[in-house]
Amino acid sequence: MKHHHDHSHDRSFDEGPTSEYEIMSRAMQELLIERGIITAEEVRRRMEQFDADFPYRGPRVIAHAWADPAFKARLLADGKRACAEFGLDLEAERLIAVENTPDVHNVIVCTLCSCYPRALLGMPPTWYKSENYRRRVVREPRAVLAEFGTIVPEHVAVRVHDSNADMRYVVVPMRPAGTDGWSEAELARIITRDSLVGVTLPKV
């Protein structure tokens, strides 16, 4: 696999009219099926295989980081190594974990394509791949966050992370008040995918 960025070079998830690439992709699939080279069933199974290959495991890691400050420090220092210690092999992905604090709110995007920490969070949501999100969150992050229901106070700096090359990113949200004594399994249940991309906050 020479071309190893995890982007698809299509824009089929954007809003608006069908793109040229989407038309080409559909035409190619129809031709391959018509000629008996692949079957629709094989395409469906491959899509399922993506989900199996990239399970959604982020909340367990972040819950552990909330419960164990020493682990959190190691996660922030070297995300891939800390995940390996936790039993999660991120394969080729290099992971940078960025921590939300009372002074900083982090949010992740890939403006060039749709790079995403798939080994940790599975397949990216549709909005993450949309042209709208990718174009706007770098220019007006506070407005985009507000559309997700996240109002970041003026005294908190917003830090946007463009996942534009070889690293992948995950946000370590702040542990909400009122969760003292919770088990890691209980904590993991309030850690949503969107909070690990940084567009929302975990809520009790």
Next chain:
Amino acid sequence: MSLPSAYTEAPARRFNVGDRVAVKAANPPGHRRTPHYIRGKRGVIERVCGVFPNPEELAYGFNGEPKRVLYRVRFQQRDLWANYSGSARDAIELEIYEHWLEPA
């Protein structure tokens, strides 16, 4: 997945954390990992990510040699957009390869 296992440290590098840098304002054709919106802008090295096969070569089926040092660079939002309305402390970080950076 069979990906290049060439992720190594970067002892021989041009910049260190805290150095002020400028992204080249070049506009070469081809597969580039430096977004247009950041070209020509000034920032500060936030971390050294390591040495990676050059994606501008990998994209065309070459082996990515020589490898390039990859940096995480922090830019202030108000330095990027004329009408930025958020806090003066708002920032954006990107990964920039060494051959795209100059001292500033």
